[in-house]
Amino acid sequence: MQAGTASLVTTMDRLASGAFKADFPILQQQVGNKPLVYLDSGASSQKPQVVIDAMTKYYCHDHSNVHRGVHTLSQRATHAYEQARQKVADFINAPSTDDVVFVRGTTEAINLVANSYGASQLQAGDEVLITALEHHANIVPWQMVCERIGARLRVLPINDCGELRLDQLDALLSSRTRIVAVAHISNALGTVNPVAQIVERAHALGVVVLVDGAQSIPHAKIDVQALDCDFFCFSGHKVYGPTGIGVLYGRQSLLQQMPPWQGGGDMIRVVTFEKTTYADPPLRFEAGTPDIAEAIGLGAALDYVSAIGLDKIAAHEKALLEYATAQLSSVPGLRIIGTAAHKAAVVSFLLKGIHPHDLGTILDAEGVAIRAGHHCAMPVMQFFSIPATARASFGLYNTMTDIDALVAALHKARKLFGL
Numbered sequence: 001m002q003a004g005t006a007s008l009v010t011t012m013d014r015l016a017s018g019a020f021k022a023d024f025p026i027l028q029q030q031v032g033n034k035p036l037v038y039l040d041s042g043a044s045s046q047k048p049q050v051v052i053d054a055m056t057k058y059y060c061h062d063h064s065n066v067h068r069g070v071h072t073l074s075q076r077a078t079h080a081y082e083q084a085r086q087k088v089a090d091f092i093n094a095p096s097t098d099d100v101v102f103v104r105g106t107t108e109a110i111n112l113v114a115n116s117y118g119a120s121q122l123q124a125g126d127e128v129l130i131t132a133l134e135h136h137a138n139i140v141p142w143q144m145v146c147e148r149i150g151a152r153l154r155v156l157p158i159n160d161c162g163e164l165r166l167d168q169l170d171a172l173l174s175s176r177t178r179i180v181a182v183a184h185i186s187n188a189l190g191t192v193n194p195v196a197q198i199v200e201r202a203h204a205l206g207v208v209v210l211v212d213g214a215q216s217i218p219h220a221k222i223d224v225q226a227l228d229c230d231f232f233c234f235s236g237h238k239v240y241g242p243t244g245i246g247v248l249y250g251r252q253s254l255l256q257q258m259p260p261w262q263g264g265g266d267m268i269r270v271v272t273f274e275k276t277t278y279a280d281p282p283l284r285f286e287a288g289t290p291d292i293a294e295a296i297g298l299g300a301a302l303d304y305v306s307a308i309g310l311d312k313i314a315a316h317e318k319a320l321l322e323y324a325t326a327q328l329s330s331v332p333g334l335r336i337i338g339t340a341a342h343k344a345a346v347v348s349f350l351l352k353g354i355h356p357h358d359l360g361t362i363l364d365a366e367g368v369a370i371r372a373g374h375h376c377a378m379p380v381m382q383f384f385s386i387p388a389t390a391r392a393s394f395g396l397y398n399t400m401t402d403i404d405a406l407v408a409a410l411h412k413a414r415k416l417f418g419l
């Protein structure tokens with residue numbers, strides 16, 4: 001499949017027919033003697049052949065360490081690694097590659113900001129505002145730094161649909177608030193949060209905003225300048241790239257102020273036993289040998305997604321979400337958790353009489369891969385007074401037929417349980 005060479009209509013047709021599945025070798029297998037129906041892209045998306053090929057080519061032809069050698073291979077590796085940084089900057093419309101820090105993933109990006117920006121700027125009595133629908137990655141690092149400093153973690157609540165209670169935002173944003181950290185899209189509920197509006201209201205009070213883009217990066221066009229956020233984080237593996245690579249975008253003026261978080265090779269200017277001076281961002285935050293092949297794989301994934309077009313992927317996934325919501329609602333005893341007006345490619349649900357974990361196992365036997373559990377969002381489960389949900393999450397390769405397979409498997413599960 002030559003992504004991007006087709007007209008808009010043809011690309012939409014290809015998305016609808018599942019033609020892009022052919023680009024993903026892993027999707028060509030059977031599980032439980034049934035064709036694999038992969039509905040767990042929210043946890044991690046699958047990788048197209050072009051990503052696997054880019055990494056293989058790098059290891060077969062160009063591998064060496066980056067920023068360290070004058071020999072040909074080191075220069076090629078450095079060029080490919082820095083080219084990947086440029087692809088990321090273009091993909092999220094960062095003003096410069098200097099604003100793009102390679103990290104292991106969203107979790108590491110948030111820990112970096114909490115431990116560098118947070119620990120250096122927060123004082124006892126200051127406040128960090130998060131929301132009630134955050135992933136643990138956007139809760140625990142803030143909790144840890146607040147505990148250490150004597151700052152206070154505050155939480156913007158949600159309503160019964162799983163939407164942020166924006167009516168309470170002004171009351172929670174105070175002269176003590178220093179940082180707001182908010183998910184762009186909730187992984188457990190699918191809610192799309194109005195982050196641009198949150199940024200605007202926080203900035204009016206001079207408060208810095210971090211957006212956790214782990215779930216938005218594969219589903220929506222991200223423009224960090226239009227969002228005007230101060231930090232934006234995402235993981236490569238959720239946008240059809242490899243694991244072990246992610247991105248922290250930071251506003252350059254803030255990155256410049258921030259002390260390094262980890263020390264080591266490549267992040268320094270001059271080292272003596274008396275004193276070390278540090279490199280400018282982004283290298284200041286990339287101590288040690290980075291995940292070079294993974295950065296290159298991420299660059300290939302962003303090329304792949306861009307060639308198809310995020311607008312088309314978003315339109316396709318919107319249709320999938322609407323179809324899934326309608327079809328799932330027709331299953332007796334099924335309750336969707338997270339009914340926000342504005343949602344993205346995630347449906348969390350409960351099926352009366354069957355625990356989500358049992359459901360996950362039964363569906364797996366039918367070849368249908370979903371995630372069951374608390375989705376690393378325990379406070380969301382606590383809010384709805386439930387231990388877990390079953391969650392189907394979609395990617396560009398999914399089709400209405402995949403959703404039909406999910407619904408058929410749910411009916412089978414009900415029968416097995418005598419419901």
Ligand code: C6P
Pocket residue numbers: 042043044104105106107108135137138183185186187188212214215235371375376
């Ligand atoms: N959510 C899910 O199944 P890492 O693990 O660093 O790549 O991403 C962490 C993370 C942070 N924020 C959000 C909103 C996320 O969804 C995730 C990862 C996966 O929902 C694994 S728990």
